[in-house]
Amino acid sequence: EPEVTQTPSHQVTQMGQEVILRCVPISNHLYFYWYRQILGQKVEFLVSFYNNEISEKSEIFDDQFSVERPDGSNFTLKIRSTKLEDSAMYFCASVSLPGGNYGYTFGSGTRLTVV
Amino acid sequence: GENVEQHPSTLSVQEGDSAVIKCTYSDSASNYFPWYKQELGKGPQLIIDIRSNVGEKKDQRIAVTLNKTAKHFSLHITETQPEDSAVYFCAASYTGGFKTIFGAGTRLFVKA
Numbered sequence: 001e002p003e004v005t006q007t008p009s010h011q012v013t014q015m016g017q018e019v020i021l022r023c024v025p026i027s028n029h030l031y032f033y034w035y036r037q038i039l040g041q042k043v044e045f046l047v048s049f050y051n052n053e054i055s056e057k058s059e060i061f062d063d064q065f066s067v068e069r070p071d072g073s074n075f076t077l078k079i080r081s082t083k084l085e086d087s088a089m090y091f092c093a094s095v096s097l098p099g100g101n102y103g104y105t106f107g108s109g110t111r112l113t114v115v
Numbered sequence: 116g117e118n119v120e121q122h123p124s125t126l127s128v129q130e131g132d133s134a135v136i137k138c139t140y141s142d143s144a145s146n147y148f149p150w151y152k153q154e155l156g157k158g159p160q161l162i163i164d165i166r167s168n169v170g171e172k173k174d175q176r177i178a179v180t181l182n183k184t185a186k187h188f189s190l191h192i193t194e195t196q197p198e199d200s201a202v203y204f205c206a207a208s209y210t211g212g213f214k215t216i217f218g219a220g221t222r223l224f225v226k227a
Contacts, residue, residue: 004158033214042220043159043204048213056213091158103149104215106158 002026006092006107013082013114021077021110023092032075033093033104034067036060043091049075082114117142119207121218129226134192136221138205141186145207148181148188149215153202162203163190195225 005024013019025032034046048055049067066078075094079086089111093104118141128134140148146167151159165172165179165188172179176195181188192199202222208215 031213035217043217045214045216050213058214093158103151103161103164104159106151106160108156108158 002105004092004094004105004107006090006110008110009108010111011113013112015084015114016081019079019082019112021079021090021092021112023075023077023107024073025075025092025094026096026105027073029094029096029105031055031095031097032069033095034077035091035093035106037089037091037109039088046077046090079112082112084114087112087114117145117207117216119205119216119218121205121221123221124219125222125224127224127226128195130195130197132195134195134199134223134225136190136203136205136223137187138189138207138218139185139187140207140216142207142209142216143186144209144212145186146210147208148179149206149208150177150179150190151204151206151217153204153220155201159204192223195223197225197227199223200225 007022032049035043037043045058047057047061064080068076089109091109092107095102095104121138149164152162153159163174165181176193178191202220204220205218206215
Protein backbone atom coordinates (compact mmCIF):
# COMPACT_ATOMS: atom_id res chain seq x y z
CA GLU A 1 0.00 0.00 0.00
CA PRO A 2 1.38 3.48 -0.87
CA GLU A 3 2.82 5.43 2.05
CA VAL A 4 3.69 8.98 2.97
CA THR A 5 7.29 8.98 4.17
CA GLN A 6 8.65 11.50 6.65
CA THR A 7 12.23 12.15 7.71
CA PRO A 8 13.73 12.44 10.21
CA SER A 9 11.57 10.57 12.71
CA HIS A 10 13.04 12.64 15.54
CA GLN A 11 14.84 15.97 15.46
CA VAL A 12 16.36 17.79 18.40
CA THR A 13 17.36 21.39 17.83
CA GLN A 14 18.48 24.39 19.80
CA MET A 15 16.13 27.33 20.17
CA GLY A 16 16.70 29.83 17.38
CA GLN A 17 18.01 27.26 14.90
CA GLU A 18 16.42 26.49 11.57
CA VAL A 19 14.94 23.06 10.90
CA ILE A 20 13.67 21.42 7.76
CA LEU A 21 11.22 18.57 7.97
CA ARG A 22 10.93 16.40 4.92
CA CYS A 23 8.07 14.45 3.42
CA VAL A 24 7.59 12.31 0.35
CA PRO A 25 3.85 12.25 -0.44
CA ILE A 26 2.15 9.48 -2.39
CA SER A 27 3.24 9.86 -5.99
CA ASN A 28 -0.12 10.48 -7.68
CA HIS A 29 -1.48 12.75 -4.97
CA LEU A 30 -1.83 16.44 -5.74
CA TYR A 31 -2.71 18.05 -2.41
CA PHE A 32 -0.27 18.18 0.46
CA TYR A 33 -0.62 19.22 4.08
CA TRP A 34 1.30 19.79 7.26
CA TYR A 35 -0.36 19.25 10.62
CA ARG A 36 1.05 19.60 14.12
CA GLN A 37 0.24 17.70 17.29
CA ILE A 38 1.55 18.95 20.61
CA LEU A 39 1.93 16.03 23.01
CA GLY A 40 -1.45 14.65 24.02
CA GLN A 41 -3.40 17.35 22.20
CA LYS A 42 -5.41 17.63 19.03
CA VAL A 43 -4.09 17.47 15.50
CA GLU A 44 -3.85 21.09 14.30
CA PHE A 45 -3.88 22.27 10.70
CA LEU A 46 -0.83 24.27 9.60
CA VAL A 47 -0.91 24.58 5.83
CA SER A 48 -2.20 23.09 2.61
CA PHE A 49 -0.33 23.15 -0.69
CA TYR A 50 -1.49 22.59 -4.24
CA ASN A 51 -0.09 23.40 -7.65
CA ASN A 52 3.13 24.72 -6.14
CA GLU A 53 1.50 27.26 -3.90
CA ILE A 54 -0.11 27.54 -0.50
CA SER A 55 -3.87 27.02 -0.69
CA GLU A 56 -4.66 27.82 2.91
CA LYS A 57 -2.77 28.37 6.14
CA SER A 58 -3.65 28.67 9.80
CA GLU A 59 -2.78 31.37 12.31
CA ILE A 60 -0.03 29.09 13.61
CA PHE A 61 1.70 29.22 10.22
CA ASP A 62 3.38 32.60 10.67
CA ASP A 63 6.40 34.11 8.94
CA GLN A 64 8.72 31.66 10.68
CA PHE A 65 7.21 28.80 8.67
CA SER A 66 7.54 28.06 4.98
CA VAL A 67 6.81 25.13 2.70
CA GLU A 68 8.36 24.07 -0.53
CA ARG A 69 8.15 21.35 -3.12
CA PRO A 70 11.72 21.55 -4.40
CA ASP A 71 11.37 18.70 -6.86
CA GLY A 72 8.72 16.30 -8.09
CA SER A 73 8.70 14.17 -4.98
CA ASN A 74 9.68 16.02 -1.79
CA PHE A 75 7.55 18.40 0.26
CA THR A 76 9.32 20.29 3.03
CA LEU A 77 8.38 22.35 6.05
CA LYS A 78 10.97 24.86 7.24
CA ILE A 79 10.92 26.60 10.59
CA ARG A 80 13.34 29.51 10.40
CA SER A 81 14.03 30.26 14.05
CA THR A 82 12.64 27.59 16.32
CA LYS A 83 10.97 28.39 19.63
CA LEU A 84 10.38 26.10 22.60
CA GLU A 85 6.67 26.04 21.78
CA ASP A 86 7.39 24.59 18.34
CA SER A 87 8.14 21.27 20.07
CA ALA A 88 5.52 18.87 18.71
CA MET A 89 4.88 16.00 16.32
CA TYR A 90 4.65 17.26 12.76
CA PHE A 91 2.62 15.18 10.33
CA CYS A 92 2.66 15.42 6.57
CA ALA A 93 -0.41 14.23 4.67
CA SER A 94 -1.46 13.95 1.06
CA VAL A 95 -4.64 13.25 -0.88
CA SER A 96 -5.55 12.88 -4.52
CA LEU A 97 -8.51 15.24 -4.31
CA PRO A 98 -8.96 18.10 -1.86
CA GLY A 99 -10.45 17.67 1.59
CA GLY A 100 -14.16 17.27 1.50
CA ASN A 101 -13.94 14.29 -0.78
CA TYR A 102 -11.44 11.85 0.62
CA GLY A 103 -9.52 11.17 3.79
CA TYR A 104 -5.84 11.94 4.03
CA THR A 105 -2.93 9.56 4.11
CA PHE A 106 -0.63 10.65 6.92
CA GLY A 107 3.04 9.95 7.41
CA SER A 108 4.38 8.62 10.71
CA GLY A 109 5.48 12.06 11.77
CA THR A 110 8.62 13.89 12.87
CA ARG A 111 8.98 14.51 16.57
CA LEU A 112 10.59 17.95 16.91
CA THR A 113 12.13 18.81 20.25
CA VAL A 114 13.39 22.36 20.74
CA VAL A 115 15.76 22.79 23.68
CA GLY B 116 -14.09 29.80 13.33
CA GLU B 117 -14.65 26.15 12.57
CA ASN B 118 -14.55 23.82 15.54
CA VAL B 119 -15.05 20.12 16.21
CA GLU B 120 -15.84 18.99 19.74
CA GLN B 121 -15.21 15.36 20.69
CA HIS B 122 -16.33 13.35 23.76
CA PRO B 123 -15.29 11.54 25.82
CA SER B 124 -11.58 12.28 26.05
CA THR B 125 -10.96 8.84 27.56
CA LEU B 126 -13.02 5.68 27.26
CA SER B 127 -12.35 2.36 28.93
CA VAL B 128 -14.38 -0.73 27.96
CA GLN B 129 -14.22 -4.45 28.53
CA GLU B 130 -13.29 -6.63 25.59
CA GLY B 131 -16.43 -7.54 23.68
CA ASP B 132 -18.36 -4.45 24.76
CA SER B 133 -19.31 -1.59 22.47
CA ALA B 134 -17.65 1.82 22.39
CA VAL B 135 -19.26 5.05 21.24
CA ILE B 136 -17.46 8.32 20.53
CA LYS B 137 -19.42 11.47 19.79
CA CYS B 138 -18.54 14.65 17.92
CA THR B 139 -20.22 17.91 17.07
CA TYR B 140 -19.17 20.41 14.43
CA SER B 141 -19.83 24.10 14.07
CA ASP B 142 -19.45 24.84 10.34
CA SER B 143 -22.74 24.08 8.59
CA ALA B 144 -20.85 23.90 5.28
CA SER B 145 -19.08 20.74 6.45
CA ASN B 146 -20.14 17.74 4.40
CA TYR B 147 -17.39 15.17 4.86
CA PHE B 148 -16.60 13.50 8.18
CA PRO B 149 -13.64 11.11 8.40
CA TRP B 150 -12.54 9.17 11.46
CA TYR B 151 -8.91 8.42 12.15
CA LYS B 152 -7.22 5.92 14.43
CA GLN B 153 -3.80 6.79 15.84
CA GLU B 154 -1.65 4.11 17.38
CA LEU B 155 1.33 4.93 19.55
CA GLY B 156 4.17 6.48 17.56
CA LYS B 157 2.26 6.52 14.30
CA GLY B 158 0.35 8.99 12.21
CA PRO B 159 -3.47 9.03 12.11
CA GLN B 160 -4.95 6.40 9.83
CA LEU B 161 -8.32 6.78 8.12
CA ILE B 162 -10.68 4.02 9.29
CA ILE B 163 -14.07 5.15 8.03
CA ASP B 164 -15.77 8.23 6.67
CA ILE B 165 -19.25 9.51 5.99
CA ARG B 166 -20.60 12.12 3.65
CA SER B 167 -23.52 14.37 4.38
CA ASN B 168 -25.84 12.70 1.91
CA VAL B 169 -26.11 9.58 4.11
CA GLY B 170 -27.06 9.11 7.73
CA GLU B 171 -25.20 5.92 8.52
CA LYS B 172 -22.34 3.81 7.20
CA LYS B 173 -21.03 0.49 8.43
CA ASP B 174 -17.81 -1.42 7.84
CA GLN B 175 -17.63 -4.71 9.75
CA ARG B 176 -17.39 -3.82 13.46
CA ILE B 177 -17.33 -0.06 13.01
CA ALA B 178 -20.18 2.25 12.06
CA VAL B 179 -20.67 5.98 11.83
CA THR B 180 -23.86 7.96 12.12
CA LEU B 181 -24.53 11.54 11.11
CA ASN B 182 -27.26 13.93 12.18
CA LYS B 183 -26.89 16.98 9.97
CA THR B 184 -29.66 18.92 11.67
CA ALA B 185 -28.02 18.62 15.06
CA LYS B 186 -24.48 18.72 13.61
CA HIS B 187 -23.62 15.52 15.44
CA PHE B 188 -21.74 12.48 14.25
CA SER B 189 -20.66 9.38 16.12
CA LEU B 190 -18.37 6.38 15.83
CA HIS B 191 -19.60 3.02 17.08
CA ILE B 192 -17.26 0.07 17.60
CA THR B 193 -18.90 -3.23 18.44
CA GLU B 194 -17.30 -6.37 19.89
CA THR B 195 -14.22 -4.41 20.89
CA GLN B 196 -10.85 -6.13 20.91
CA PRO B 197 -7.58 -5.17 22.65
CA GLU B 198 -6.12 -4.11 19.29
CA ASP B 199 -8.83 -1.44 19.07
CA SER B 200 -6.99 0.39 21.85
CA ALA B 201 -5.75 3.66 20.33
CA VAL B 202 -6.60 7.35 20.06
CA TYR B 203 -9.54 8.06 17.76
CA PHE B 204 -10.05 11.44 16.07
CA CYS B 205 -13.16 12.71 14.38
CA ALA B 206 -12.79 15.39 11.75
CA ALA B 207 -14.83 17.60 9.45
CA SER B 208 -14.24 19.30 6.13
CA TYR B 209 -16.20 20.49 3.12
CA THR B 210 -16.04 19.94 -0.61
CA GLY B 211 -13.40 22.14 -2.18
CA GLY B 212 -11.99 23.11 1.19
CA PHE B 213 -8.28 22.94 1.77
CA LYS B 214 -8.23 21.89 5.38
CA THR B 215 -9.74 19.34 7.72
CA ILE B 216 -10.53 20.27 11.31
CA PHE B 217 -9.88 17.57 13.92
CA GLY B 218 -11.48 16.89 17.25
CA ALA B 219 -9.32 16.64 20.35
CA GLY B 220 -9.24 12.84 20.28
CA THR B 221 -10.57 9.98 22.41
CA ARG B 222 -8.17 7.57 24.03
CA LEU B 223 -9.86 4.16 23.96
CA PHE B 224 -8.68 1.39 26.27
CA VAL B 225 -10.04 -2.11 25.68
CA LYS B 226 -9.38 -4.35 28.67
CA ALA B 227 -8.89 -8.03 28.00
